[in-house]
Amino acid sequence: MNIIRFTDINSLREEIFKTPLEQFILVRTDDREIELDPHCIHRLTEVAADVDSTLTYCCYRDRLPDGTTADHPVIDYQPGSVRDDFDFGPLVLLNAADVLAATEDMNEESAMADGGWYAMRLRVTMGKMIAMIPEYLYTVSKSDLRASGKKQHDYVDPRNRDYQRQMEEALTQHLHEIDAAVDTSRQEKVDYDSESFPVEASVIIPVRDRVRTIMDAVNSALGQKTSFAMNVIVVDNDSTDGTRQLLEAIDDPRLVLIKAASSERLGIGGCWNRALLDPRCGRFAIQLDSDDLYNSPDTVATIVSKFRSGNHAMVIGSYTLVNFDGETIPPGLVSHDEWTDSNGPNNALRINGLGAPRAFFTPVARRFLFPNVSYGEDYAMALRISRDYSIGRIFTSLYLCRRWEGNSDAALSQERINANNTYKDCVRSFELMARVRQNYDAAGGNRGGWLFPGATAGPWGFLDAPEDPGCDDDDDDDDFDRFDEN
Numbered sequence: 001m002n003i004i005r006f007t008d009i010n011s012l013r014e015e016i017f018k019t020p021l022e023q024f025i026l027v028r029t030d031d032r033e034i035e036l037d038p039h040c041i042h043r044l045t046e047v048a049a050d051v052d053s054t055l056t057y058c059c060y061r062d063r064l065p066d067g068t069t070a071d072h073p074v075i076d077y078q079p080g081s082v083r084d085d086f087d088f089g090p091l092v093l094l095n096a097a098d099v100l101a102a103t104e105d106m107n108e109e110s111a112m113a114d115g116g117w118y119a120m121r122l123r124v125t126m127g128k129m130i131a132m133i134p135e136y137l138y139t140v141s142k143s144d145l146r147a148s149g150k151k152q153h154d155y156v157d158p159r160n161r162d163y164q165r166q167m168e169e170a171l172t173q174h175l176h177e178i179d180a181a182v183d184t185s186r187q188e189k190v191d192y193d194s195e196s197f198p199v200e201a202s203v204i205i206p207v208r209d210r211v212r213t214i215m216d217a218v219n220s221a222l223g224q225k226t227s228f229a230m231n232v233i234v235v236d237n238d239s240t241d242g243t244r245q246l247l248e249a250i251d252d253p254r255l256v257l258i259k260a261a262s263s264e265r266l267g268i269g270g271c272w273n274r275a276l277l278d279p280r281c282g283r284f285a286i287q288l289d290s291d292d293l294y295n296s297p298d299t300v301a302t303i304v305s306k307f308r309s310g311n312h313a314m315v316i317g318s319y320t321l322v323n324f325d326g327e328t329i330p331p332g333l334v335s336h337d338e339w340t341d342s343n344g345p346n347n348a349l350r351i352n353g354l355g356a357p358r359a360f361f362t363p364v365a366r367r368f369l370f371p372n373v374s375y376g377e378d379y380a381m382a383l384r385i386s387r388d389y390s391i392g393r394i395f396t397s398l399y400l401c402r403r404w405e406g407n408s409d410a411a412l413s414q415e416r417i418n419a420n421n422t423y424k425d426c427v428r429s430f431e432l433m434a435r436v437r438q439n440y441d442a443a444g445g446n447r448g449g450w451l452f453p454g455a456t457a458g459p460w461g462f463l464d465a466p467e468d469p470g471c472d473d474d475d476d477d478d479d480f481d482r483f484d485e486n
Contacts, residue, residue: 001041003028003091008115009103016096023096024048024056029117030090033141035063040137044093047131054128055121056093058135062142069139075418077130080428082174083350084118084167087421090140098124112170113163119170126178164338168347175346179443180435182345186442188388190313190361192283197362200228201304202256202282205290206271207247208237213291213402215246220293222252224300230282231256235271238262256280269370269377276365286359287378293400294357295320303359306392313364313389314382316355317398324404335395344393345386349428354382354391357399364389376424383431387438 003026004015016025024045028034040058048056055077061069074087102124103109109116175181203221207214214234221232233256236244247257258274260266266274275281286303288294299317306315318335322328336355338347348354358378368384370377385391412420 001026001045003034005031006115006117008110008112009106009117009120010110011115012120013100013103016100019096024093025096025099027092027094028090029088029092032090032143033063034091035139037137037139043133043135043137047133048093048095051129051131052095053131054095054098054124055088056131056133057088057091058133058137060089060091061136061139063139064142070142070414071136072140072414073134073418074132075422075425076132077125078422078425078429080349080430080432081425082122082171082428082432083352083425084114084171086425089138091138094124098128102126109170112166114166118167119173122170122174123177126174161338167350168338168343171350172343172346175349175435178432178436179439180432181439182387182435183439184342184345184390187390188313189311190364190389192307192361195363197283198229198280199231199282201226201230201284201286201300202275202280202362203230203232203286203288203300204272204275204281205232205234205288206237206268206275207234207239207243207290209239209241209243210290211239211242211246214243216293217288217290218247218250218255221288221300222254223297224294225297226301226304228304230254230300231280233258233275233278233281235260235266235274237266237271265372267372267374267377269374269380270372272365272370272377273372276360276362276369281362283362284359285362285365287357288399289356289401291404292319292402293326295397295400299357299398302394302398303357306394307359307361310392311390312392313361314385315359315392315394316382317357317359317394318396319356319399319401320397322400322402324402326400326402329403333397334401335397336393337395339391339393341390344391345383348383348386349432352424353379355393356401358382360385371427373423375420376427379424380427383427387431387435 001022001024004012006012006027006029012027019025026041026044044056044058047053057074059071059073062072063069072089074089077086099120103120106116106120106123109119112119172181203224205214205217205221218232218234224230231254234247235258236247237260244259247255256278258278260271260274264270276285284304284307286300294300303315303317306312316336318333320328320333321331334355338351339354360381364385365381368381371380382391
């Protein structure tokens with residue numbers, strides 16, 4: 001079996017027609033040098049044939065510049081694995097007939113920057129079996145040696161803007177095809193003044209063991225100038241390095257210190273819930289990480305003004321990446337200007353974060369609450385809110401995100417990257433299915449045939465299921481560092 005270098009959909013179809021007797025085709029998606037293990041192809045095709053998979057991939061090894069190799073594990077493909085940077089590795093086995101059927105009407109996609117690979121992958125995997133073999137079957141030369149912290153902002157590089165727009169178009173088309181697109185014309189309204197709050201705004205700072213930076217963050221929050229009452233709620237998650245003692249020494253009635261115990265087992269999401277549910281929390285809850293700063297004394301006022309000038313359940317600003325001394329470092333401003341009011345909730349499923357600072361209308365955040373994790377908790381909340389409510393955006397910098405040696409996401413292992421991606425893909429999967437279900441119900445369908453991933457009819461099988469009268473109708477941007485793990 002020859003390896004086909006994918007360039008575009010039309011060329012791939014031509015290659016398939018040249019070998020009409022082949023059930024599977026082996027495709028390489030980039031130009032890195034690949035060394036196959038002796039039985040790599042046999043193993044891929046055997047599994048694919050046994051389970052009738054449309055797309056089969058496996059773990060591989062990276063060959064480093066010094067000649068050594070390092071294992072490169074990959075993760076399982078979930079229904080929500082719709083981001084365009086999903087790591088299959090550079091070698092995949094495809095079912096030839098499934099590719100031809102899925103791409104029969106895909107004529108314009110070949111002109112995309114990626115040759116239509118992303119659009120084809122989304123289409124060909126709809127309702128099909130995808131097999132990941134957790135075995136290392138080939139070795140590939142590693143070309144990108146940057147640490148994870150250096151890669152995470154590639155998507156906001158202006159040089160990639162046209163590519164990002166094309167990927168957004170591909171995903172949006174896919175969401176419409178599976179009836180998972182959010183219709184922003186049906187968004188719910190919020191009433192900011194339906195209940196009373198002790199203050200208009202609260203700055204929320206979860207912290208654990210940040211003795212070097214916590215005072216900078218707190219002073220930045222307490223230094224805000226507003227025409228309304230506000231406070232600063234710091235949730236100390238059982239710090240042991242002197243952080244709590246510093247906070248206890250602050251003499252300012254606007255500071256609310258919540259002392260969490262280790263027995264509560266809180267992640268960042270859990271800390272946020274402690275603050276949101278505290279009776280001293282304000283009408284709007286505004287994020288500040290424990291080692292970051294607001295870039296002016298007007299940040300809180302600007303965010304509240306954005307809420308009040310529209311009808312938003314969440315507001316997200318923009319930030320500037322700086323070093324510990326406040327000097328701007330690449331890429332500088334991260335504004336997420338790819339967001340549009342009409343399609344932002346849909347494109348949010350493709351990207352890994354939505355920006356900062358993040359702020360929430362407290363009653364809505366209390367309704368959903370954050371998952372009690374320390375990675376992806378804000379992303380989960382933003383996706384959930386965007387399904388039903390408007391998110392307001394501020395595209396000017398309000399926030400300084402400091403990168404320093406204490407950042408826990410500066411150089412992640414492949415295993416940690418995989419764990420993070422697995423969790424976010426799981427969040428996307430839940431959200432995707434919820435959106436499909438919501439759209440199906442809105443169109444007058446019922447839930448009698450609802451099937452979860454792994455069911456024989458596929459994750460979207462309920463759309464074609466027979467009616468069952470016995471069934472009743474019935475949460476950066478992880479651009480920032482997480483709590484250190486002890």
